[in-house]
Amino acid sequence: MYDVTHWIAGRPEEGTGATQPILDPATGDQVGTLHLGDAATVDRAVEIGRAAQRDWAQVSLSKRTQILYRMRQLMLENVEEIARAITREHGKTIGDAKGEIARGLETLEFATSITQDLKGGFSENVSTGVDAHTMRQPLGVVAGITPFNFPAMVPFWMHPVAIATGNAFILKPSERDPSASNIVARLYQEAGLPDGVFQVVHGGKETVDALCEHPGISAVSFVGSTPIAQHVHRVASAAGKRVQALGGANNHAVVMPDANIEFAAGQIASGAFGSAGERCMAVPVAVTVGDAHEPFLAAIRAEAEKIVVGPGEDPSTDMPPVITKDARDRVIRMTDEAEQAGGTIVVDGRGLVVEGHENGNFVGPTVITDLDRGHSTYTDEVFGPLLVVMHVNNFDEALELVNSSPFGNGTAIFTASGHYARRYQEEVQVGMIGINVPIPTPVGYYSFGGWKDSLFGEHHAHGPEAVSFYTRQKAITTRWPHQDEHLESSMSFPTHD
Ligand code: NAD
Numbered sequence: 001m002y003d004v005t006h007w008i009a010g011r012p013e014e015g016t017g018a019t020q021p022i023l024d025p026a027t028g029d030q031v032g033t034l035h036l037g038d039a040a041t042v043d044r045a046v047e048i049g050r051a052a053q054r055d056w057a058q059v060s061l062s063k064r065t066q067i068l069y070r071m072r073q074l075m076l077e078n079v080e081e082i083a084r085a086i087t088r089e090h091g092k093t094i095g096d097a098k099g100e101i102a103r104g105l106e107t108l109e110f111a112t113s114i115t116q117d118l119k120g121g122f123s124e125n126v127s128t129g130v131d132a133h134t135m136r137q138p139l140g141v142v143a144g145i146t147p148f149n150f151p152a153m154v155p156f157w158m159h160p161v162a163i164a165t166g167n168a169f170i171l172k173p174s175e176r177d178p179s180a181s182n183i184v185a186r187l188y189q190e191a192g193l194p195d196g197v198f199q200v201v202h203g204g205k206e207t208v209d210a211l212c213e214h215p216g217i218s219a220v221s222f223v224g225s226t227p228i229a230q231h232v233h234r235v236a237s238a239a240g241k242r243v244q245a246l247g248g249a250n251n252h253a254v255v256m257p258d259a260n261i262e263f264a265a266g267q268i269a270s271g272a273f274g275s276a277g278e279r280c281m282a283v284p285v286a287v288t289v290g291d292a293h294e295p296f297l298a299a300i301r302a303e304a305e306k307i308v309v310g311p312g313e314d315p316s317t318d319m320p321p322v323i324t325k326d327a328r329d330r331v332i333r334m335t336d337e338a339e340q341a342g343g344t345i346v347v348d349g350r351g352l353v354v355e356g357h358e359n360g361n362f363v364g365p366t367v368i369t370d371l372d373r374g375h376s377t378y379t380d381e382v383f384g385p386l387l388v389v390m391h392v393n394n395f396d397e398a399l400e401l402v403n404s405s406p407f408g409n410g411t412a413i414f415t416a417s418g419h420y421a422r423r424y425q426e427e428v429q430v431g432m433i434g435i436n437v438p439i440p441t442p443v444g445y446y447s448f449g450g451w452k453d454s455l456f457g458e459h460h461a462h463g464p465e466a467v468s469f470y471t472r473q474k475a476i477t478t479r480w481p482h483q484d485e486h487l488e489s490s491m492s493f494p495t496h497d
Helices: 039-058 062-076 079-090 093-109 153-164 180-192 205-213 226-239 261-277 290-305 324-341 393-405 417-425 464-469
Strands: 002-004 006-008 010-011 019-023 030-035 122-127 128-140 141-145 168-172 198-200 218-224 240-247 252-255 285-289 344-347 364-368 388-393 410-414 432-434 473-478
Touching: 002 180, 002 393, 006 039, 006 180, 019 153, 019 285, 019 464, 030 079, 030 240, 030 473, 039 141, 039 168, 039 205, 062 153, 079 093, 079 180, 079 417, 093 153, 141 153, 141 205, 153 168, 153 218, 153 464, 153 473, 180 198, 205 226, 218 226, 218 473, 226 240, 226 290, 240 261, 252 261, 252 393, 261 290, 261 388, 285 290, 285 393, 290 344, 290 364, 290 388, 324 344, 393 417, 410 417, 417 432
Parallel strands: 002 030, 141 168, 141 218, 168 198, 218 240, 252 285, 252 410, 285 388, 364 388, 410 432
Antiparallel strands: 006 010, 006 198, 019 030, 122 128, 128 473, 344 364
């Protein structure tokens, strides 16, 4: 049993809030205790952050970059400790935890080139003897509020760029798997980041609302479910902050009749059941077109049936438990409801028991077809290892089905046809698209974001859009007349002669 406290001013702090247990999803046992924040904890972190940020913004770009390089090295040296903490609290396999750390580090690597990304523009003689230039400055103290499913990667989408651009960052990670964030805080300190530039305040709604309303915070980055994304976007925007709020998803993968069906089924199985379907870029819906349907069902059944379900720390495990008992019960209830509505259960994950882990949150891979397009098991975000296979007659019907979803995070098309692939990328109303790639999560030097109910705000996460999100531009126009020069003033607007 261990305690997870806040990390404020470079030290662990218990704060004055309540506590709640941290549970191991593979056993159901309590493994630790989390100290929850409140308005007073947020106040203190903001005050410390403001003082730290004033000095940090004056630190040279070269010094900032050196700290980020050291941080990258420390992350690599401590990957085992962080991955084990993620597996203990989230449940995912060690390999998957290391994968998310590697994907998070892409953004840190991107941030080490901040010397390039903060370059402004300069134009000489925009008018005779007049020059113009631009520069980008940090916002101040900014906050990140993150979900349980990527306790390392999603915060890393935010803090390396926020810090590199001269801001102080307050992270409010998910209360379900909080430990990774405290390890990251400790490593930033070891890397030489001044105390107060990166802080962690834990908690739930009370802490989130305090961050969204606090006048000392200039911007909020949120990643989580759509209803909370809408709440954060509304409350933080009303408080005058810049907000990016990434929400939920219901990603569709279209399988065309000309696709390599075995390949598509393998890729879609990994998208649907990897990390027990708890990825915002998971593939909970396959759309089979025409003759693809029957061979795809046979191939996906074979893929699902060979998946080994077990605890994340067991090297033979393919698919781990889901995060909570409620999450497991939701998958079982959605399967029951689909069956009652006439759906065919192709692979049934209900009733799975993992020997020695009878109290763990396990549910097996599930595949359902023959569902009506209005049924909630198809339309709602399941966030578990449940794949719905919808069948349509042709490409246009597939496109119409995908575009009818209120979500627009990710999507994929499996095809051998460049014509249909090109039409798909052009006409689909989704932010991130894979062509024969099931989980098209952009690399760290591009930006990540969905459309429609999957993102509220103007900016996508990480990459170049993050530089723009965490900075404000100034445009400066300069004239240096000689002291003897006589300049005529005019009441007319200048014509730039
Ligand atoms: P969640 O919305 O329940 O929680 C996200 C954050 O909001 C957490 O830090 C949590 O403490 C806080 N929170 C929860 N309830 C709150 C409330 N009532 N008021 C204020 N704050 C609250 O999401 P989750 O269950 O942790 O994560 C899963 C969800 O996140 C899924 O919907 C998934 O699609 C989404 N997600 C989206 C992306 C993306 O990039 N679009 C990435 C990862 C996860």
